[in-house]
Amino acid sequence: MFETVLNSVDRDRLRSAIYDATAADVARVLQKQHCTPEDFPVLISPAAAGFLETMAARSRQLTTLRFGKTVRLYAPLYISNECVNACAYCGFNIHNVTTRTTLGLEEIISEAAVLHRQGFRHLLLVSGEHRGCVPVTFIAEIARQLRETFAGLSIEVYPMEQNEYALLVESGITGIAVYQETYDRERYARLHHGPKADFSYRLATPERAARAGLRELGIGALLGLSDHRIDLALVALHAAYLMKTCWQARISVSFPRIRKAAGNFTPAETVTDRQLAQAVFALRLVLPDSELVISTRESRTFRNGMAGLGITRMSAGSRTNPGGYSIAEDALEQFAVDDRRSAAEVAAMLDRKGLEPVWKDFDRFFLA
Numbered sequence: 001m002f003e004t005v006l007n008s009v010d011r012d013r014l015r016s017a018i019y020d021a022t023a024a025d026v027a028r029v030l031q032k033q034h035c036t037p038e039d040f041p042v043l044i045s046p047a048a049a050g051f052l053e054t055m056a057a058r059s060r061q062l063t064t065l066r067f068g069k070t071v072r073l074y075a076p077l078y079i080s081n082e083c084v085n086a087c088a089y090c091g092f093n094i095h096n097v098t099t100r101t102t103l104g105l106e107e108i109i110s111e112a113a114v115l116h117r118q119g120f121r122h123l124l125l126v127s128g129e130h131r132g133c134v135p136v137t138f139i140a141e142i143a144r145q146l147r148e149t150f151a152g153l154s155i156e157v158y159p160m161e162q163n164e165y166a167l168l169v170e171s172g173i174t175g176i177a178v179y180q181e182t183y184d185r186e187r188y189a190r191l192h193h194g195p196k197a198d199f200s201y202r203l204a205t206p207e208r209a210a211r212a213g214l215r216e217l218g219i220g221a222l223l224g225l226s227d228h229r230i231d232l233a234l235v236a237l238h239a240a241y242l243m244k245t246c247w248q249a250r251i252s253v254s255f256p257r258i259r260k261a262a263g264n265f266t267p268a269e270t271v272t273d274r275q276l277a278q279a280v281f282a283l284r285l286v287l288p289d290s291e292l293v294i295s296t297r298e299s300r301t302f303r304n305g306m307a308g309l310g311i312t313r314m315s316a317g318s319r320t321n322p323g324g325y326s327i328a329e330d331a332l333e334q335f336a337v338d339d340r341r342s343a344a345e346v347a348a349m350l351d352r353k354g355l356e357p358v359w360k361d362f363d364r365f366f367l368a
């Protein structure tokens with residue numbers, strides 16, 4: 001289990017590998033033909049910030065080599081903003097007094113139809129963590145209804161047991177996204193209350209999902225909750241571990257930065273655009289086959305700039321409230337979207353950059 005690996009990390013050594021790295025260390029790593037996950041602390045270090053252009057060029061080259069000039073597009077579909085947890089930084093926090101909504105099956109199908117007309121064939125079904133309002137059987141029913149029209153159906157809901165994931169696989173769910181938020185246990189304990197406070201259970205979720213047959217595993221940290229460089233180094237370690245042990249699945253890494261949400265949470269640090277770009281390039285250099293994802297939390301300028309430089313998957317035209325595409329455009333958002341362009345506008349931007357927007361890259365036929 002990854003927890004054993006995580007527990008064996010000497011945090012002081014990791015901190016020193018990052019913060020004591022010199023320009024000479026960075027230059028030495030960048031001279032290597034193939035970087036490895038062990039090189040990540042140097043590549044994410046403050047010293048490596050002066051090598052951003054070199055890292056971007058290497059990252060672009062590797063991305064083109066492994067993925068071609070393509071960017072996969074997906075859309076989040078929020079099915080509920082009910083949540084039993086009290087995460088200090090989130091608009092769906094149980095203590096945030098507001099109107100809560102869980103869409104019914106017909107409403108979800110109607111939201112999905114809007115996204116299908118926009119061209120999407122990969123959806124991420126998102127909800128707060130509330131088993132009562134969004135039971136596993138309900139998610140399974142949604143999947144059965146959508147599986148014929150969508151090639152990829154991932155979920156970002158609550159961590160489940162292996163047998164529950166197995167039911168979802170059978171029903172048509174293809175992947176999960178489960179972010180550890182921060183790999184700093186103490187900070188995690190301070191920020192999370194409710195079932196999500198169980199750090200170990202959440203950490204082992206991708207492994208349970210892989211054993212059940214899910215073929216896309218998305219991980220990440222919410223950058224700004226803790227020291228972002230240390231969190232990213234542990235995300236890289238986690239991704240490398242999953243690529244080895246869950247090799248049947250595709251591993252993706254997301255880079256969410258904390259954004260303003262209901263509750264006015266103040267982050268531990270603000271991650272700048274340059275720091276985020278460095279994180280993407282560093283990950284690409286050490287894990288060339290990983291899928292790197294960026295959402296509409298980020299600005300259009302940043303997203304335009306990063307397309308083709310390491311990012312291989314983007315959301316587009318997103319609404320982060322249940323019913324946001326066609327039913328209740330003003331319902332409570334989980335976080336503020338920055339890039340508000342339509343899916344067609346994002347696709348046109350990729351096209352102008354010589355990149356191919358990919359709406360569908362898989363068919364269930366291949367599983368038969």
Ligand code: SF4
Pocket residue numbers: 083084085086087090091092093094127128129196
């Ligand atoms: S981050 Fe997730 S679990 Fe926490 S309050 Fe928000 S929706 Fe709920």
